Amino acid sequence: MGIKIVTNIPGKKSKVYLDKIKKLNIGWNSPYPFVQSRGGYGCYFDDIDGNRYLDFGSQICTNPLGYNHPDISLVLEGLGTFSPVKLAGQDFTVPEHLEMLEELIKITPGNLDSAMLVNSGAEAVENCIKLALRSRSSAKYGVSFESAFHGRTLGALSMTNSKSVHKKNILEIPTKRLPFDTSSQEKLIRLIDQEGGSEKIGFVIVEAIQGEGGYRVADPKMMKDLRKTTKQYDIPLICDEVQAGLGRTGKWWAYENFGIVPDIMSSAKALQIGAAIANKKKFEVDPGAISSTWGGGSIIDLAIGLQTIKTIKKRKLLENVRHMGVLLKKGLVEIAKEHRVMSNVRGIGLMLAFDVVDKKTRNSMILEMLKRGVVVLGTGNRGIRVIPSYIVGSEEIHEFLEVLDSALHMQEKKKVKHTGNICKYLNCGEVHS
Ligand SMILES: Cc1ncc(COP(=O)(O)O)c(C=O)c1O
Incomplete structure (x- = not known):
């Protein structure tokens, strides 16, 4: 499928929804800056502005089979x-x-x-x-x-x-x-x-x-x-x-x-x-x-x-979790060697995470990756969770690792300063559980 980002984030349609919800639920302070449509497949989902994201946050571990899995569609x-x-x-x-x-x-x-x-x-x-x-x-x-x-x-x-x-x-x-x-x-x-x-x-x-x-x-x-x-x-x-x-x-x-x-x-x-x-x-x-x-x-x-x-x-997904977990962790360890801001790759299977230098950098990284079409979540004070659905394959893992690598380069080369509406969502990666 592949990532496709065609608007600023949040896109115009998403922003309207997010602003309206926020007005009616003032305590709602941590949404990600998009509104999902029902489109997407596997590890990818679409938003209502036509962007397609690679989801390595799997709805905070609640989406083991990815989007629109045929077995689930049949059940519905x-x-x-x-x-x-x-x-x-x-x-x-x-x-x-x-x-x-x-x-x-x-x-x-x-x-x-x-x-x-x-x-x-x-x-x-x-x-x-x-x-x-x-x-x-x-x-x-x-x-x-x-x-x-x-x-x-x-x-x-x-x-x-x-x-x-x-x-x-x-x-x-x-x-x-x-x-x-x-x-x-x-x-x-x-x-x-x-x-x-x-x-x-x-x-x-x-x-x-x-x-x-x-x-x-x-x-x-x-x-x-x-x-x-x-x-x-x-x-x-x-x-x-x-x-x-x-x-x-x-x-x-x-x-x-x-x-x-x-x-x-x-x-x-x-x-x-x-x-x-x-x-x-x-x-x-x-x-x-x-x-x-x-x-x-x-x-x-x-x-x-x-x-x-x-x-x-x-579909023998426990095996897939183990195999893809090894591939993903290996990729993370390799990337960590190249980047001084990244450390402490850890986890078992597809429950993986790594740290960046501090909370501010972590939150900024999550937005930087989002702009490049990848969803990840924070954990602890400065960790980033890497938790794709169990159906993930090697292609998505490589796409993810490329985005991570380039976001880290960006983070290290320049002091990343986000601009525009996305800045309102700087802490979106930090408040979920
Ligand atoms: C280990 C653990 N226990 C309990 C909970 C609470 O679950 P829920 O948010 O569905 O109430 C969470 C939520 O993230 C969790 O990670």
Whole structure:
């Protein structure tokens, strides 16, 4: 397909929409400067001004199959015109509920054999926390990690620790933090010894690869020790797989790269709906204790999520993620050698990132790449995520690397100063999760 940029960014039509939305939603401060049309294919999408972009941000990991995938188009055609498409799904069911549960449980490890379907990542995390706490009558606090991100609802937000902007004036569930490195085991054991025993800890929650907090990959020893210690002291371990899960690392779940299995896990984003997954014993609760109105989003969300799992299997996309991940990472490492502003290429599969010198340069780079037709996202304070859809091929990777290389040259040669309407969007790369 190829990138095609034919207007200034944002184009005139996009600007009208963006300005109008902004007027009606004053708190909306981080849109990317285009409005997508329904056009595009694979890793490319069109905007309503006729520009075509190469998307290496994959809708913040929510678009594993790319744009207008034939398998998904077929599902949408097959759904017909039934309405309402959104049922009160904890109470009223359609076949897609069962099929989704069956497919999901097939790809989770044996002891994680029961799931509750919800609407978002944060809701999945909230329910994981609740599942853990129900059997912990002496619990006084939860444990999460420095730089973690688990969502913006208050319980999940209490466990979040990546940026202060998320947490202004919130009231927290009591939480203690562990460093995201191999010293965490010692700190956890110290907590147990000094804070009144392991039963005071409701749960430990961790991202095997921190998403919003900077695409930091856990040290394998840290993950192994964490599993060992939580098992030894009978503390429920929750893995938050909202961003890193469902194939992004080339395995179904990011924790599988570390040879561990948690007691409870969340999924969302690529799954199109949210899910809290655990052993069935954890779900033995009073009726109504764990529920919500929209169990698993709309029928469309369920059907697309379900097809996503089937398509990943049918088209061997986990293999593609692994192969393309190696090619992409190699390309990034090569480019980093040529550019002093770029460093610390990291990640697993297609969950990759690198750093640039500072936040200002990072934000400027994201716009520079956008002007050249490539969408990437920020992470942490000065990182850039490189997270194409699982269907990406070597051609798109080469096109991406060329754009990255030339944007970095530009950044290094001149002090890049963006002009025009695009300047209003300078922080668009920094506020997503
Ligand atoms: C690891 C992780 N957990 C939870 C969430 C929250 O998900 P949502 O934005 O769907 O509520 C996110 C969102 O980015 C995430 O990356």
